[in-house]
Every structure is written in structure tokens, then in C-alpha cells.
Amino acid sequence: MLALTGEVALDDESLDDLMYGIDELKTARPDYDQAEAYYDGKVPEVFSSTRIRRALAARDIDFDLNFAKTPVNAVTNRLKIASVTSPDDDVNTLISKIWQDNQLNLEMPDLFRRAGEYGDAYLFVLPVEDEAGEVIRVDMFYNSPRTVRVIYSEDNPRRKAYTIKKWCEGKYHRAELLYDDRIERWTTRENSDGDQPTDWLHWPAEDDDAESWLIEHDWGEQPVFHFRTDRPYGVPEHYGAYGPQNAITKLQATHMGTVDYQGAPQRYALTETATTDTSDLEPGDFDDFPADDAGAGPTDSGDDSSLKAGPGELWLLRGFKGVGQFDAAKPDVFLDPIQFNVRAMAQITDTPLRMFDPQSNQRSGESYREEDGPFISKVENRQTSYGASLHEAFVFALRRFGIVDPVVNVDWVPAKSVTDAQGWQTVKAKIDAGVPRRQALMEAGYRAEQVDAWLAGVDDAELQRRTTILASLADSAQKLGAATALGVVTSEQAQQLLNGALSDMELLAEAQAQA
Known part of the structure; x- marks a missing residue:
């Protein structure tokens, strides 16, 4: 049962745990931010010239081809829970209630996607009691690894030492430390950044109870369950796609820069050394595009060209011995390397190439199965890992309802099945x-x-x-x-x-x- 007490006094160990957990969150955060940026396709071209980068940024132009999210989605789409059951009918009824109360048919796919995107995801399982102290429901919900981190024991990497959750709330930073026997609530002073131990104070749950910052419980474990692609902490499913995606982003942005030259080629005019009189030319003689009301760019004069294309038209250019144009780069110069990087991305991330390009080729079912081998193994590994965490979460939830030793089975829709x-x-x-x-x-x-x-x-x-x-x-x-x-x-x-x-x-x- 959940109880409020002030019997446990503040000691240096709790404060050390708090500061160590904050440091761990701060250290891990950039990698999670990077994983999110690559999944969302928000990574800028990092190798572009300063001039091109400024031009694209000034006009808010985005030509990105985001292939990096495919390895994440490919795995997530194969992770479908077939059932969570128990041999006991009464336990099955409770499992159904927990599932419906928390809309886990919606929560689970999002949790699996986040676990693939970041490499880590956390499921909180918190009992809700009525006024008499009886558990009436159990809340299950996802938490981001950018704000939550399980700290594992040094002597036993499978054991959770404690869990920290830290977030910003207006002018304050809040934090909770979750242990096997208690939950501690912490807050900073107003407008404090929380980087120093002296910045942190107890955070009572009730204004009239100064000791309510400390919540003791008899659960014997922490109500946080870690879904991860590796141990002790996961690696994003698309981590190996970062390099190829950088190359694709650069190639695509540069390719789009050449499209203007294909539609309106850059021209030149050659003069004789002794004949350089071009005074008869009007300012707009070589301007193909008149300026619009807003102005088209820094080099536009705003004058229409005096050189008109059409039957019977005569172009008279004085002072020039020849004219021509520069050919734009061929599209294959960019498209072929893009295709190479997509294939490299598929190889590095163990993702079948057809998931990047469904129309890539038509092959036999046997060749597909051979190609899918590493990918299916990866999906089955995720089912094993995520299934163990989900099993622990349901066992914990059922114990809160008084089921002493519940038996729970988590079954998955097979990662592969014969259909051809x-x-x-x-x-x-x-x-x-x-x-x-x-x-x-x-x-x-x-x-x-x-x-x-x-x-x-x-x-x-x-x-x-x-x-x-x-x-x-x-x-x-x-x-x-x-x-x-x-x-x-x-x-x-x-x-x-x-x-x-x-x-x-x-x-x-x-x-x-x-x-």
C-alpha cells in the first residue's frame, strides 16, 4: 500500500544519487536528440558551402530525402503483440482491464517505435488508489529516455539501482528518484539551473505536509520498465544510417542546386581583344526572367530582355565574337551515388533493400527469404527483449491487484510467415x-x-x-x-x-x- 511518511531522513547518498543521475541524463541527451533529428529528417547538410547554406536557410528550402527513418519503421511494423494472457481466467480478466484502461493497442506501437528511434524507452506502471487505499486501476504510460534513465548496479548490471526522472516545470526543475522501497521528490529553487547539489530542495506532494516529499512503498521493485535494443542501454535502429543519410542530404541539396541551371543555363559571351564595345546593349539584353513585384533576387535588374525568341526575330549583338552556355551537371552524377548510399544503408542496418524501394526489382520468394534473414533475426531479438520487459510490467501490475505470483504469457505475431x-x-x-x-x-x-x-x-x-x-x-x-x-x-x-x-x-x- 502507498503511504506518506517522514521517517526516512535525507542523507548524502540520496543527494549523490540525484546529482549522478542528472549527470547521466545530461551526458546521454545529445545522442537521443541526434537520433530524433535523423528520424524526423531535420539534419541539415553539413558539408555545403557557406553561400549555398545561407541561400537555402534564407528561403527555408528543404530538399531532404529522409531514408534514415526506414530502419526504425521496418522493425516497428513487424512488432505486433498477438496476445497477453494467463492460464487463470480471473487473471485474464484483470489483464483485459489493464489493457483497455490504458489503451495499450495504441500505447504499445508508439512505445516500440520510440524504443527503435532512441534505442531506449521507458514504461511507467503506477497504481491508483481510492480513498480507502485499495488499488482501483494501474496506469501504464511511455516516458522518453531524454527525461528518464535507469541507473544499473555496478556489481550486477541486470539490477536497477534506482531510476531518475527529471523535467522542467516553469521556473523550476523537478526530479523524482524511484527506488525499490520509496519514491523521493525534488525541486530546485526558482530560476535555478539545478547543476549544483545546493540548488535542490525537497518537494512535498502536499503543501501542508512537509514530509510528503518522501513516499514509501512495499512493492519491492521500481515501477519503471526499460525497453531497449541493447544492454545496458540501447542503440537506435537507424544509427548505422547516419553516415549514408548525410551523404544523401548533401547530394540531394546539390542536385537541386543544378536544376536551376538545367532550366535556365548559365551563358557566356566572348569578345575580341580589340573589339570590346558593348555600349549598344541594353541592361536587360541577357535577362530571361523579369523581376516580380517582390523582387526576384540580388542580380535581377528588373528589365525585360530585348532578345525575343520567335519566328523571324533577329538578334544583333555588337562587340562579341561568340556566345554559348555552360552545361549543367548530369542528374546521374547525383542519383547514382544516392542509390549507392541507400544500398549501403540497407546493408549496415540489416534492413531489406525493398523496404527502401518497393519497386526495386521482382524476385522469387526464396531470394526474399534469404535477404530477410538478418532482418527477421533482428525483429525476433526485439520480440524477446521487449517481451521480457512487457512481461515484467504486467506481473508488477497484477501484483498491485493482489495476485501474488501471476503467470503471464506474451505472444507475438510471427516476424515471418510463409505466403508464397x-x-x-x-x-x-x-x-x-x-x-x-x-x-x-x-x-x-x-x-x-x-x-x-x-x-x-x-x-x-x-x-x-x-x-x-x-x-x-x-x-x-x-x-x-x-x-x-x-x-x-x-x-x-x-x-x-x-x-x-x-x-x-x-x-x-x-x-x-x-x-
């Missing part, structure tokens, strides 16, 4: 070779409970028939896709053919079930 003809043919070949049918289907990427439901009351002959039908259907779908691409049939016709085949299969299955 070659894949189902492989499953069929495994079963034909003697691999247990349950094992073959689980290796195809389906959850154990799904497989058990499918196999309930199904003998080997029926399974063989279903596998053969699925393989044939997948093969037909693949061939229809190729026919559609070649224009042999329309996409609507292909869809009608597949729908008809599926309907026939359903009618056949119903007839066999009734027989």
Missing part, C-alpha cells in the same frame, strides 16, 4: 520427408496456438491435402501476378479468378465436413 508458392512447397516437402506437421508449420512462421487450432481433428491425409491445395493456390496467385504484369489479364480478372477458386475450396471443405 515456394514456401508452401517447402512445407509440403518437409512433411513428406517425415518432419512432424506441427513442427513444419511452426517453422513456416505460425504461432503454436494457431497450429494447434488448425491441426485439431485433422489427420495426416487431410493435412497433406490442405498443404497441396495451399501450394497450388499460392503458385496460381504468383503466375496470375506475372500475367497481370505482362498485360495478359487485368488485375480485376485475376482477382475474380482467385475469388472463384477460394469459393470452390470453401464449398468443397463444407461438403467434406458434412460427409
Whole structure:
């Protein structure tokens, strides 16, 4: 139960923990800010000339191609929780209540994305009590690693020594230290930056209770759960994309700078050494674009060109022996390196190239599976790590409701599953070779409970028939896709053919079930 007390006195250790935690937050903050900037595509071109940088900044021009967010989104999109359950029906009811109260179907995807973006994310789990001290609900919510940090024990890196949360509130800095047996509340003096120990004071939760800055509890653990891509602290999923993204940003900005020269080439005029009289030229003779009301730029005179293009027009230029124009850089000079850097980004971050460019090529399902191997392994590692943290969070929440030793199972939608003809043919070949049918289907990427439901009351002959039908259907779908691409049939016709085949299969299955 949560209680307010003043029995624990302030000691040097608490203040040392506070200052050490603040220093850890301050040290880690730049890396988190950098990770956010690359995910949001807000990193400027760092190698541009001063002149170009000023020109782009003055007109608030942004030509960025943000590929760096793709490695984060690719992993996040594969992290889908199938279920959080318990063998006990009463516990299942509580789990459903916690899930609904906190809208975890919305909270979890955001938490996973933030964990991928920063490398770290924190889930707070705080019980809410009524006036009688009974827990009526448990609040679960995300906190940013820019304001929260778990400090791990030096002698046991898996044990949380304590957690610090620090934020700014108007003219004050606030902080909380969360321990296994208490929560301490701290605040700075007005307009203090909080860099010195003397800047910090106790922060009572109730104005009329000076000791309410200290909240004791009997939870035996901290109500903070760390979701991370590595240990002890994570690395952003797109960390390896920083370098290629810098190159892409520079190439794209420079490429856009040459577009003006392709639309309006820079020109030149050559004169003879002894003939340099250009007095007959008007100020706007070589000005292709008249100035608008607001002025087009520092070099525009505002005069229309006297050289008119059209049938029967005569251009008379005195004093020049020749004119010409400078060719702009070819687009391939920029686009080819951009493609190279995208491929490098895919390789470095273990992200399939087609996730950066879905139209890159058309290949077989087997080649996709080979390419996806490192990526699928990464997703499965995240499921293991995040699943352990989510399991701890639900166990903690259920204990607050009085469940002494709750059993909780966290199941994920498989990171991969067989959907193509070659894949189902492989499953069929495994079963034909003697691999247990349950094992073959689980290796195809389906959850154990799904497989058990499918196999309930199904003998080997029926399974063989279903596998053969699925393989044939997948093969037909693949061939229809190729026919559609070649224009042999329309996409609507292909869809009608597949729908008809599926309907026939359903009618056949119903007839066999009734027989």
C-alpha cells in the first residue's frame, strides 16, 4: 500500500544519487536528440558551402530525402503483440482491464517505435488508489529516455539501482528518484539551473505536509520498465544510417542546386581583344526572367530582355565574337551515388533493400527469404527483449491487484510467415520427408496456438491435402501476378479468378465436413 511518511531522513547518498543521475541524463541527451533529428529528417547538410547554406536557410528550402527513418519503421511494423494472457481466467480478466484502461493497442506501437528511434524507452506502471487505499486501476504510460534513465548496479548490471526522472516545470526543475522501497521528490529553487547539489530542495506532494516529499512503498521493485535494443542501454535502429543519410542530404541539396541551371543555363559571351564595345546593349539584353513585384533576387535588374525568341526575330549583338552556355551537371552524377548510399544503408542496418524501394526489382520468394534473414533475426531479438520487459510490467501490475505470483504469457505475431508458392512447397516437402506437421508449420512462421487450432481433428491425409491445395493456390496467385504484369489479364480478372477458386475450396471443405 502507498503511504506518506517522514521517517526516512535525507542523507548524502540520496543527494549523490540525484546529482549522478542528472549527470547521466545530461551526458546521454545529445545522442537521443541526434537520433530524433535523423528520424524526423531535420539534419541539415553539413558539408555545403557557406553561400549555398545561407541561400537555402534564407528561403527555408528543404530538399531532404529522409531514408534514415526506414530502419526504425521496418522493425516497428513487424512488432505486433498477438496476445497477453494467463492460464487463470480471473487473471485474464484483470489483464483485459489493464489493457483497455490504458489503451495499450495504441500505447504499445508508439512505445516500440520510440524504443527503435532512441534505442531506449521507458514504461511507467503506477497504481491508483481510492480513498480507502485499495488499488482501483494501474496506469501504464511511455516516458522518453531524454527525461528518464535507469541507473544499473555496478556489481550486477541486470539490477536497477534506482531510476531518475527529471523535467522542467516553469521556473523550476523537478526530479523524482524511484527506488525499490520509496519514491523521493525534488525541486530546485526558482530560476535555478539545478547543476549544483545546493540548488535542490525537497518537494512535498502536499503543501501542508512537509514530509510528503518522501513516499514509501512495499512493492519491492521500481515501477519503471526499460525497453531497449541493447544492454545496458540501447542503440537506435537507424544509427548505422547516419553516415549514408548525410551523404544523401548533401547530394540531394546539390542536385537541386543544378536544376536551376538545367532550366535556365548559365551563358557566356566572348569578345575580341580589340573589339570590346558593348555600349549598344541594353541592361536587360541577357535577362530571361523579369523581376516580380517582390523582387526576384540580388542580380535581377528588373528589365525585360530585348532578345525575343520567335519566328523571324533577329538578334544583333555588337562587340562579341561568340556566345554559348555552360552545361549543367548530369542528374546521374547525383542519383547514382544516392542509390549507392541507400544500398549501403540497407546493408549496415540489416534492413531489406525493398523496404527502401518497393519497386526495386521482382524476385522469387526464396531470394526474399534469404535477404530477410538478418532482418527477421533482428525483429525476433526485439520480440524477446521487449517481451521480457512487457512481461515484467504486467506481473508488477497484477501484483498491485493482489495476485501474488501471476503467470503471464506474451505472444507475438510471427516476424515471418510463409505466403508464397515456394514456401508452401517447402512445407509440403518437409512433411513428406517425415518432419512432424506441427513442427513444419511452426517453422513456416505460425504461432503454436494457431497450429494447434488448425491441426485439431485433422489427420495426416487431410493435412497433406490442405498443404497441396495451399501450394497450388499460392503458385496460381504468383503466375496470375506475372500475367497481370505482362498485360495478359487485368488485375480485376485475376482477382475474380482467385475469388472463384477460394469459393470452390470453401464449398468443397463444407461438403467434406458434412460427409
